[in-house]
């Protein structure tokens with residue numbers, strides 16, 4: 057009795073998923089690049105990290121490291137409280 061060791065053949069190219077296209081150069085954290093902290097820059101820099109509607113950009117969109125993403129959120133919220141950064145932008 058010969059038992060054929062049947063391995064599950066991976067039918068290749070059956071599911072030919074193309075890998076998602078990502079940017080070749082991983083953008084470094086803006087604040088690490090500049091050597092600044094979000095609390096040190098003016099609101100003209102901080103508004104760059106807002107969406108058109110005035111929401112804070114996600115880390116995927118902003119490209120910041122986790123530390124500076126949190127610090128940025130704090131700085132923006134502080135700016136909103138001071139009135140220098142809008143809570144929302146109505147189109």
Ligand SMILES: [Zn+2]
Nearest residue numbers: 085088121124
């Ligand atoms: Zn950073």
